[in-house]
Amino acid sequence: xxxxxxxxxxxxxxxxxxxxxxxxxxxxxxxxxxxxxxxxxxxxxxxxxxxxxxxxxxxxxxxxxxxxxxxxxxxxxxxxxxxxxxxxxxxxxxxxxxxxxxxxxxxxxxxxxxxxxxxxxxxxxxxxxxxxxxxxxxxxxxxxxxxxxxxxxxxxxxxxxxxxxxxxxxxxxxxxxxxxxxxxxxxxxxxxxxxxxxxxxxxxxxxxxxxxxxxxxxxxxxxxxxxxxxxxx
Amino acid sequence: xxxxxxxxxxxxxxxxxxxxxxxxxxxxxxxxxxxxxxxxxxxxxxxxxxxxxxxxxxxxxxxxxxxxxxxxxxxxxxxxxxxxxxxxxxxxxxxxxxxxxxxxxxxxxxxxxxxxxxxxxxxxxxxxxxxxxxxxxxxxxxxxxxxxxxxxxxxxxxxxxxxxxxxxxxxxxxxxxx
Numbered sequence: 502x503x504x505x506x507x508x509x510x511x512x513x514x515x516x517x518x519x520x521x522x523x524x525x526x527x528x529x530x531x532x533x534x535x536x537x538x539x540x541x542x543x544x545x546x547x548x549x550x551x552x553x554x555x556x557x558x559x560x561x562x563x564x565x566x567x568x569x570x571x572x573x574x575x576x577x578x579x580x581x582x583x584x585x586x587x588x589x590x591x592x593x594x595x596x597x598x599x600x601x602x603x604x605x606x607x608x609x610x611x612x613x614x615x616x617x618x619x620x621x622x623x624x625x626x627x628x629x630x631x632x633x634x635x636x637x638x639x640x641x642x643x644x645x646x647x648x649x650x651x652x653x654x655x656x657x658x659x660x661x662x663x664x665x666x667x668x669x670x671x672x673x674x675x676x677x678x679x680x681x682x683x684x685x686x687x688x689x690x691x692x693x694x695x696x697x698x699x700x701x702x703x704x705x706x707x708x709x710x711x712x713x714x715x716x717x718x719x720x721x722x723x724x725x726x727x728x729x730x731x732x733x734x
Numbered sequence: 735x736x737x738x739x740x741x742x743x744x745x746x747x748x749x750x751x752x753x754x755x756x757x758x759x760x761x762x763x764x765x766x767x768x769x770x771x772x773x774x775x776x777x778x779x780x781x782x783x784x785x786x787x788x789x790x791x792x793x794x795x796x797x798x799x800x801x802x803x804x805x806x807x808x809x810x811x812x813x814x815x816x817x818x819x820x821x822x823x824x825x826x827x828x829x830x831x832x833x834x835x836x837x838x839x840x841x842x843x844x845x846x847x848x849x850x851x852x853x854x855x856x857x858x859x860x861x862x863x864x865x866x867x868x869x870x871x872x873x874x875x876x877x878x879x880x881x882x883x884x885x886x887x888x889x890x891x892x893x894x895x896x897x898x899x900x901x902x903x904x905x906x907x908x909x910x911x912x
Contacts, residue, residue, distance in 0.1 A: 509856050510875035512851050519752040596771045
């Protein structure tokens with residue numbers, strides 16, 4: 502029967518509905534991004550500007566009221582990986598990362614993300630399951646950051662990130678020393694070793710590229726000097 | 735265009751685009767969220783360039799369609815699966831092939847999420863209709879577009895869409911009877 506088919510299709514459609522949290526979280530980030538993209542494209546007329554300013558204030562109020570959950574999830578360190586609002590937090594973070602266009606902006610985001618995971622971890626009892634999960638989430642964030650760091654040339658960006666990772670690994674080593682499970686200790690040590698090996702290989706690649714560029718630059722300068730001196734002669 | 739315009743646009747199209755993506759990626763919610771975010775970010779960044787004379791439904795749908803085609807193309811490269819292999823997998827693993835060439839044909843993606851026998855049967859029959867008919871039923875009943883929007887997306891007249899959708903539903907009903 503036609504109505505039954507329509508009903509079954511409707512049920513399927515319902516299964517594919519997005520969650521309210523995702524809808525609100527994405528709008529929250531898009532709204533922020535809208536301001537950064539179109540801030541300077543406000544109409545020149547004063548009236549239009551006033552209206553836009555008014556609507557921006559109204560919108561922030563509406564957002565503050567309707568986005569309470571998302572904002573809380575995003576900003577609170579109480580929302581760790583076992584918290585029901587953690588997926589909302591992750592959605593907001595993912596959107597924020599998508600908005601970061603340059604590798605440097607991505608690393609800035611990754612640093613913020615590491616700080617968040619650390620703050621979440623710090624609030625939990627070390628013996629709890631939530632702590633283990635939060636530690637895994639921190640580990641994932643670190644790996645994500647290391648992956649994004651690949652190929653970044655800026656020494657400042659690199660050193661900021663590496664500084665964070667080394668602080669984290671110092672803590673990891675301290676906690677490993679307390680552990681009595683030799684298999685687990687070995688796994689963790691191997692992981693840290695592998696991570697630093699990758700970071701140093703990346704650094705070597707970058708240094709090599711920089712050296713090559715420097716050599717090319719020197720060669721060009723020498724060629725130009727020869728050209729100039731032959732011209733003068 | 736103001737933020738209010740964009741908010742209206744977002745509210746009008748978010749659910750439909752999300753469902754479209756969700757079905758295409760074999761009902762993987764996290765991936766669907768990821769791709770939908772990227773589609774709306776793209777839309778926001780080009781919102782100023784949007785031609786008011788054109789249909790917004792068709793515009794965002796084109797962005798989504800192209801984004802998915804790119805996603806599946808890049809993913810296929812990563813997995814090193816050839817088109818032939820994908821075609822072979824069509825019957826067995828819909829997740830591997832969904833949207834490779836025609837993201838608007840949603841039925842393959844749907845197969846992966848079906849628990850309910852009646853719905854599964856309905857979709858199997860739907861997948862046997864011609865591509866055009868599948869598309870019309872999908873747009874209307876699974877994604878939630880109205881006739882006017884479907885007409886804009888498919889570049890048809892509204893009356894033609896209504897008639898064709900009605901015929902597709904009739905064919906679906908008759909196939910179920912058999």
